[in-house]
Amino acid sequence: xxxxxxxxxxxxxxxxxxxxxxxxxxxxxxxxxxxxxxxxxxxxxxxxxxxxxxxxxxxxxxxxxxxxxxxxxxxxxxxxxxxxxxxxxxxxxxxxxxxxxxxxxxxxxxxxxxxxxxxxxxxxxxxxxxxxxxxxxxxxxxxxxxxxxxxxxxxxxxxxxxxxxxxxxxxxxxxxxxxxxxxxxxxxxxxxxxxxxxxxxxxxxxxxxxxxxxxxxxxxxxxxxxxxxxxxxxxxxxxxxxxxxxxxxxxxxxxxxxxxxxxxxxxxxxxxxxxxxxxxxxxxxxxxxxxxxxxxxxxxxxxxxxxxxxxxxxxxxxxxxxxxxxxxxxxxxxxxxxxxxxxxxxxxxxxxxxxxxxxxxxxxxxxxxxxxxxxxxxxxxxxxxxxxxxxxxxxxxxxxxxxxxxxxxxxxxxxxxxxxxxxxxxxxxxxxxxxxxxxxxxxxxxxxxxxxxxxxxxxxxxxxxxxxxxxxxxxxxxxxxxxxxxxxxxxxxxxxxxxxxxxxxxxxxxxxxxxxxxxxxxxxxxxxxxxxxxxxxxxxxxxxxxxxxxxxxxxxxxxxxxxxxxxxxxxxxxxxxxxxxxxxxxxxxxxxxxxxxxxxxxxxxxxxxxxxxxxxxxxxxxxxxxxxxxxxxxxxxxxxxxxxxxxxxxxxxxxxxxxxxxxxxxxxxxxxxxxxxxxxxxxxxxxxxxxxxxxxxxxxxxxxxxxxxxxxxxxxxxxxxxxxxxxxxxxxxxxxxxxxxxxxxxxxxxxxxxxxxxxxxxxxxxx
Amino acid sequence: xxxxxxxxxxxxxxxxxxxxxxxxxxxxxxxxxxxxxxxxxxxxxxxxxxxxxxxxxxxxxxxxxxxxxxxxxxxxxxxxxxxxxxxxxxxxxxxxxxxxxxxxxxxxxxxxxxxxxxxxxxxxxxxxxxxxxxxxxxxxxxxxxxxxxxxxxxxx
Numbered sequence: 001x002x003x004x005x006x007x008x009x010x011x012x013x014x015x016x017x018x019x020x021x022x023x024x025x026x027x028x029x030x031x032x033x034x035x036x037x038x039x040x041x042x043x044x045x046x047x048x049x050x051x052x053x054x055x056x057x058x059x060x061x062x063x064x065x066x067x068x069x070x071x072x073x074x075x076x077x078x079x080x081x082x083x084x085x086x087x088x089x090x091x092x093x094x095x096x097x098x099x100x101x102x103x104x105x106x107x108x109x110x111x112x113x114x115x116x117x118x119x120x121x122x123x124x125x126x127x128x129x130x131x132x133x134x135x136x137x138x139x140x141x142x143x144x145x146x147x148x149x150x151x152x153x154x155x156x157x158x159x160x161x162x163x164x165x166x167x168x169x170x171x172x173x174x175x176x177x178x179x180x181x182x183x184x185x186x187x188x189x190x191x192x193x194x195x196x197x198x199x200x201x202x203x204x205x206x207x208x209x210x211x212x213x214x215x216x217x218x219x220x221x222x223x224x225x226x227x228x229x230x231x232x233x234x235x236x237x238x239x240x241x242x243x244x245x246x247x248x249x250x251x252x253x254x255x256x257x258x259x260x261x262x263x264x265x266x267x268x269x270x271x272x273x274x275x276x277x278x279x280x281x282x283x284x285x286x287x288x289x290x291x292x293x294x295x296x297x298x299x300x301x302x303x304x305x306x307x308x309x310x311x312x313x314x315x316x317x318x319x320x321x322x323x324x325x326x327x328x329x330x331x332x333x334x335x336x337x338x339x340x341x342x343x344x345x346x347x348x349x350x351x352x353x354x355x356x357x358x359x360x361x362x363x364x365x366x367x368x369x370x371x372x373x374x375x376x377x378x379x380x381x382x383x384x385x386x387x388x389x390x391x392x393x394x395x396x397x398x399x400x401x402x403x404x405x406x407x408x409x410x411x412x413x414x415x416x417x418x419x420x421x422x423x424x425x426x427x428x429x430x431x432x433x434x435x436x437x438x439x440x441x442x443x444x445x446x447x448x449x450x451x452x453x454x455x456x457x458x459x460x461x462x463x464x465x466x467x468x469x470x471x472x473x474x475x476x477x478x479x480x481x482x483x484x485x486x487x488x489x490x491x492x493x494x495x496x497x498x499x500x501x502x503x504x505x506x507x508x509x510x511x512x513x514x515x516x517x518x519x520x521x522x523x524x525x526x527x528x529x530x531x532x533x534x535x536x537x538x539x540x541x542x543x544x545x546x547x548x549x550x551x552x553x554x555x556x557x558x559x560x561x562x563x564x565x566x567x568x569x570x571x572x573x574x575x576x577x578x579x580x581x582x583x584x585x586x587x588x589x590x591x592x593x594x595x596x597x598x599x600x601x602x603x604x605x606x607x608x609x610x611x612x613x614x615x616x617x618x619x620x621x622x623x624x625x626x627x628x629x630x631x632x633x634x635x636x637x638x639x640x641x642x643x644x645x646x647x648x649x650x651x652x653x654x655x656x657x658x659x660x661x662x663x664x665x666x667x668x669x670x671x672x673x674x675x676x677x678x679x680x681x682x683x684x685x686x687x688x689x690x691x692x693x694x695x696x697x698x699x700x701x702x703x704x705x706x707x708x709x710x711x712x713x714x715x716x717x718x719x720x721x722x723x724x725x726x727x728x729x730x731x732x733x734x735x736x737x738x739x740x741x742x743x744x745x746x747x748x749x750x751x752x753x754x755x756x757x758x759x760x761x762x763x764x765x766x767x
Numbered sequence: 768x769x770x771x772x773x774x775x776x777x778x779x780x781x782x783x784x785x786x787x788x789x790x791x792x793x794x795x796x797x798x799x800x801x802x803x804x805x806x807x808x809x810x811x812x813x814x815x816x817x818x819x820x821x822x823x824x825x826x827x828x829x830x831x832x833x834x835x836x837x838x839x840x841x842x843x844x845x846x847x848x849x850x851x852x853x854x855x856x857x858x859x860x861x862x863x864x865x866x867x868x869x870x871x872x873x874x875x876x877x878x879x880x881x882x883x884x885x886x887x888x889x890x891x892x893x894x895x896x897x898x899x900x901x902x903x904x905x906x907x908x909x910x911x912x913x914x915x916x917x918x919x920x921x922x923x
Contacts, residue, residue, distance in 0.1 A: 009859055010862065012867070016864055018845060020803070025804075124791075199811065246867065249903055281806035281808065282808075491866050492864075492865030651862045658905035691900055694892070699910065
């Protein structure tokens with residue numbers, strides 16, 4: 001029986017559990033033995049002109065090697081030209097030109113946490129002391145806070161651009177399209193700014209020697225990091241080695257490398273000193289990109305029989321101080337705006353605005369959770385308006401199973417699915433009718449603890465950049481072991497285990513004889529990395545293809561060794577040996593076959609691309625208890641179907657779902673990066689920024705469902721982001737549902753006790 | 768200040784700056800890098816170690832406060848026979864870790880919890896681990912791992 005699809009525990013874990021991983025700051029390699037520490041001097045103000053920087057006192061401090069500002073950056077290539085793409089859909093970013101983001105601040109700062117100078121010291125504590133001695137004069141400018149602040153245009157972040165709106169696009173509103181609807185509901189919904197908070201913050205180490213840069217960095221994409229480094233520093237990629245050692249979580253915020261890491265690389269080259277940098281958590285909450293930060297205006301219309309006829313989504317994306325990937329995210333939101341529903345008329349439009357806040361980039365889901373949150377709230381608003389059960393409204397409007405492949409009005413072609421099946425499985429698994437009866441009982445009795453049941457049906461896009469592909473190199477050695485070099489590097493997903501399973505399944509070389517290597521551009525010059533739920537369907541398929549190529553090669557070698565025709569040879573995958581069909585006495589081991597390959601070796605190199613992305617789907621059902629006296633909402637059950645096609649290893653797939661659900665629930669109930677009216681962050685530490693703990697969550701109830709895709713030979717879709725996409729709206733809907741009998745139709749996230757209590761109070765006073 | 772700490776059974780002595788945190792003493796002086804720093808507000812628990820058998824957040828303890836005392840980190844948890852400690856074994860069997868960054872602290876907090884409460888309920892595990900943050904697992908499998916380790920350790 002194939003190992004694929006079975007519950008295999010991870011090969012990564014013994015090392016992580018006994019010695020701990022080797023994250024960037026754990027590196028004790030000789031090249032970094034004399035490394036100095038980098039400490040950043042960051043802007044304490046949201047928007048200001050820099051009128052002077054005095055580094056003299058810092059330079060005199062103990063242990064200081066150098067204090068560097070933009071004045072020292074005379075050895076960099078010019079910034080990128082204006083891409084000229086403002087106003088176009090899916091503009092690649094950064095935009096450049098008027099919107100250029102410097103490395104160290106040039107003459108302005110645009111968000112609290114922006115890098116202004118660095119201090120290089122012999123040890124970490126000296127760096128914190130010396131950084132405080134750097135004196136920067138700031139002439140405050142009007143802070144642009146939130147999307148309304150940006151649109152008001154009283155203050156401009158980039159005066160030369162003439163506006164705070166970096167991108168504006170979409171279809172004009174067609175009000176006639178809703179004329180045929182018996183019911184139209186409109187609402188404004190905030191999808192708040194959140195912080196990714198991987199447990200390992202950003203970290204890098206750099207050494208410049210013999211004209212070559214070696215750069216260790218906590219990244220999801222070593223090869224992309226090298227590409228970015230080469231461009232920013234004006235170096236040839238062949239002169240850069242990027243190594244991603246163990247990475248302590250990424251969640252989209254470690255795609256490529258960002259500004260701070262580039263500064264560390266530049267400083268190592270500039271000073272000739274090996275350098276280390278590991279940010280503090282307080283720096284991380286301001287310096288690492290944030291996610292989400294969209295405001296939605298939704299309009300949904302349909303008939304009282306439950307049929308939805310029209311939907312419009314208008315987005316204002318707050319991209320923070322510089323248009324990085326935040327300029328692209330609403331494009332993905334619009335692509336997925338129609339959700340899993342068969343709606344005749346769908347319109348989308350978006351604006352991307354700059355504000356004096358941390359730049360926005362990908363965060364687990366990257367544009368798709370926002371799409372799901374908008375339409376799932378809209379569907380509940382519609383259901384409430386017509387007085388129909390939200391599960392029933394979904395069933396009426398979900399794309400039926402016989403309509404795949406289905407091209408949505410937004411232009412996405414959903415490959416395979418059974419959306420109604422997922423909904424029904426979750427309703428049955430949760431005991432929906434019983435939950436509604438319990439809810440009715442509590443309402444009847446006027447219980448303080450009211451019960452809410454929230455649904456979210458979703459479809460998402462994974463491996464959206466499928467045409468970028470992924471690389472794999474597989475080598476079978478003369479001792480019978482194998483090595484996989486993969487362009488897809490992990491931050492906890494379990495690639496070592498998954499890729500070894502693929503090799504064992506195809507070749508019969510047992511997993512414990514398969515070594516998986518990733519995240520080193522000297523060993524793996526070409527690759528893309530781990531993001532957008534792409535790894536298995538691109539990187540995994542590449543490994544499988546490499547194994548098939550190796551097998552074809554080995555068949556020829558074994559035929560030669562056994563003086564038999566290739567057609568008569570078979571690979572006994574159970575024993576991992578080649579033999580003449582039906583004659584075990586003739587068997588040759590992988591070691592023997594690999595040795596026979598001689599100097600040429602037994603190797604395959606694959607760069608696998610796909611023409612199309614895949615579309616996983618599912619339904620989440622959240623049950624919350626809301627204390628109507630305090631406003632406290634507590635998730636007590638979470639039941640899901642997340643169908644990502646054929647599952648390679650249920651242990652890993654479930655782990656991805658668990659983690660995503662927790663982050664999704666946390667956005668609904670707890671998390672928000674809050675700025676005051678002057679652009680000062682008020683949630684800048686983990687004391688103020690409430691990431692979810694074990695005590696606030698129940699165990700999750702995962703139901704299985706596998707609808708394979710035909711797009712790749714594994715039948716696999718992506719699973720990494722399903723949790724955040726499904727869980728956030730289900731949880732939000734459940735809290736609103738718990739108090740809907742009071743006349744409440746919507747409460748914005750996060751659904752903190754204060755907000756829920758305020759909504760309850762307002763509803764009761766309004767009676 | 769001169770500090771002498773028994774770390775995982777062996778003595779580590781060094782002259783360190785007064786303000787040296789125990790976690791930096793462990794990482795930079797003792798050379799044990801499993802114990803991680805995940806925040807600067809004692810919130811995340813990635814740095815949890817045992818000090819004289821009780822869990823502490825080593826980012827919030829000065830090395831000098833550990834002078835003359837015994838510290839156990841995850842590197843010193845198994846008995847050296849190559850066998851994993853029951854809590855380590857349960858974390859692997861139940862997939863209680865993903866990126867691994869919170870894991871050393873999470874494991875040590877779990878060991879401490881089970882020393883104090885050998886047969887916890889799920890709610891007790893969740894409450895006891897409130898000071899240890901994990902961003903990958905949603906805690907689901909961590910809780911299962913701790914409960915599994917507890918039942919393995921209990922004589923049936």
